[in-house]
Amino acid sequence: MAMMIDLAAQAAQMLLVLAIAPLILGITRKVKARLLRRVGPPLWQPYLDLRKLMHKEAVLAHNASWIYRAAPYFVFAVTWVAAALVPTYATNLMFSWSADLIALVALLATGRFALALAGMDVGTAFGGIGSSREMMIASLAEPAMLLVAFTVALIAGTTQLSAIAETFATADVGLRVSLGLALGAFVMLAIAENARIPIDNPATHLELTMVHEAMVLEYSGRHLAMIEAAAALKLALYFSLFACLFVPFGIATADKSPEALAIGLAAYIGKIVLLAVLLPIGETAIAKMRVFRYPIFLGGAFAASALAVFLLFVSRSF
């Protein structure tokens, strides 16, 4: 019986991230539109978009291979599993031990690998440009992300996400230089990884400035729906990761009573909505970068996180 409850809690988390992901996108779009003095689409528009795409016929190029057809499902599955492994409303769920923070970063890399291959499958210039740039961004962002993971792991003494969140939520970690640096780096990385301004523009219609969108340019119908859903999930994942690493307050830890879970859930949704409001405010305040300025931006994140790790090697108290 206990196992069934555990299983239900894990399933609830999987469904929660899946359900909330398009809403996050809806909030960011709405806030952004309001900031630009537009009315903007309703909050639930991403759900409608997904539904519409799913019911549309998928158009494939004549020379599209099985990789092109399988990649959207694979990317979606990888992102979903990764998102489900991040503690949202409670720690220590049933499968939280199966992959730690390093494995989570690597799982996202697996998804990106598949999508980059899919971008090159049909053999167009846009697909190639997208894949190439995506891998360039990833090759700078992923190591920085790993270093952020090292920072929190060194402070918490574990790489298990659940245990890290628990340590940060309950133990007296305090304000630390290393955590501050890691936070800054993480925000920059989250922006880059989710193809947001100033690295990429999710709403662009100018192909030469596209990265992520260029890579998936050929996709249509249900395949595109999967990719869009995966992108939304990835944003949700990064928000959840931010919430559980840097502001884990309210998350249900040892106490798994219904009240604690309800508090955890409310806190989680509150944090996520707040982040979804903050993101477009930041985006409207800055302009997109040129492609060859990315290394400066991402190199900054890399240097900040490397410095954080270095400080922790010097002393655990930093």
Add this chain to the structure above:
Amino acid sequence: MPALVALWCIAALLALAVAAIGAARTTVGSFLVYGGSLIASLLALAVGVITLIDGAPAEPMVLPVGLPGLGAHFRVDALSAFFLVVANLGGSAASLYGIGYGRHERTPLRVLPFFPAYLAGMNLVALADDAFSFLVAWEFMSLSSWALVMANHRAPENARAGYIYLVMASFGTLALLLAFGLLAGAGGDYAFAAMRTHHPEQTTGLIVLLLALLGAGSKAGLVPLHVWLPLAHPAAPSHVSALMSGVMTKIAVYGFIRIVFDLVGEPVWWSSMIVLALAGVTTVLGVLYALMQHDLKRLLAYHTVENIGIIFIGIGLAMAFRASNMNWAAALALTAALFHVLNHSIFKSLLFFGSGAVSNATGERNMEHLGGLIHRMPKTAVAFLIGCVAISALPPLNGFVSEWLTFQAILVSPQISQWGPRFLIPAVGALLALSAALAAACFVKAYGITFLGRPRTSAAETANETDGFSLAAMFVLAALCVILGVVPGAVVELISPVVQSLVGARMPAQSYLPWSSLIPIAESRSSYNGLTVLLFLASSGTVTALFIHRFATRATRRSAIWDCGYPNASPATQYTSSSFAMPIRRVFGTTVFDVREVVEMPRPGDTRAARYHVKVLDPAWRYGYGPVARCVLRTTTKLNRLQFLSIRSYLTLVFVTLILLLLMVAAWR
């Protein structure tokens, strides 16, 4: 007993090599030689696995061959057994692949006799228990592989590769010879058993370690000793390239581990920093150069340099931990290194097999002339894809597990007592993280340009799937990539006796864990479970696909490429290998590469096409070997005059030399 069986396998391989000289002219000959090699390697593989599982104490064996009156010593301890497994796993796969691939060989007499001899040489190195037989086996391995590199000696670049390989191999053996000379000490007892009992003092130990780093490092491909590797490995036939990259570099790692962890004793604490720094640089430079290559086999060879770096990071960490008495952490780091040894031998062989299949089917190794092979060679494409994912260290395959273990070892290193390694290790960790991400970019490029897109030449358009034996070899290795990634605990158990014997500790026992989790230190610290990750991925992917197909639509239409409304029929409009790597070349170009870009722009009115040349040089040539080679050339040109002297001058020279020597003797006394 295991040593005896393994030696019989080696004898069988050597006999095969001799028989191959006669059999090479017949068509069955190739089948028999490769089949025989397959059986012998499988037997030796079984010996290695049984020794590791059984854990029987190693018994030395003395054969009355080699130096008169002294004999040759052989022994199979846990370390030898593990490298027997690595060597013969690769060896048997290469033999199986060779049965099919060898049929296309134009000059079988140049390959067939040397192939079993090469396998025998690598096995002998792992078995040798004295310095003399070790060095003889080492040279035998080098020379037989040199013969294989020169198999297609008419190509000028192969001749150059063979020459450079020979020079570097001689240099490496010289370094090892000196290392063993120091280890043998004044008594000159050259058996490993004697070296184990009296370790040299610390300064001598340090010199031995540096010499071992030069000797084994040049064979393994540590930067800046790697320059021969991307030239020689691709020049050989593909199954030999697989052995050279996948196995021989690992035998070099064996040599290093044998000397540093077994024979030298406790080296000075800061010696680990030299290894770590070299390894970190090797890791990143290896993968960056790999990214710049257009030749598929050369890309793979450069990428071996990266993986050797990862292995040496593990070894360096183990040395640092051992120096500060953290044997449990040393066990973790060394397990990670050895796990990566096994993993790399598997997926690098697989990828070389794939590239061999591609070059056989198309006659091309240049990726810029390939493309779209997934349609023409669907099975090879699947196996190659698995290899690419595994080597990019992506879960849930095996490459990720060993890198993950290395990261875990890095994360416990703040507990090291010395400050030097503590400052260095975070930097090495950052380099390792960087290389992991770059490796993924590298293999997206390798796979995307070769197998995806539209065919760039007619050779790629008309390629045919490779033969059954080659496919069988590739799929066996691909299956191993998945299995080792999903049940890593079994491999850790297999490695544990090796680690126990070298650092006196081991990783926690993994066999009792549910769902075959992997736990490096303690459950509360970190755990990884490849099996659940795989099951999760498979189930959520399937559920999603079924859901979409059931509740949404399955309607699909085939149509022309959209490409934003302006499709161009020419395959030249696709992204190429160089354009794919261009952003990364720009990012690292000024600091790491020696890039020369030349734009030839015709003047206005001139109808000539504009041309754009990019040349990426390995700075090791420009700053390291180039000056040395020029210096040698200058000196020899000057000395050349000595060849054209009169008899009078020669006599004077002889006389002067004699006087000098006599003076030296007089001064010495």
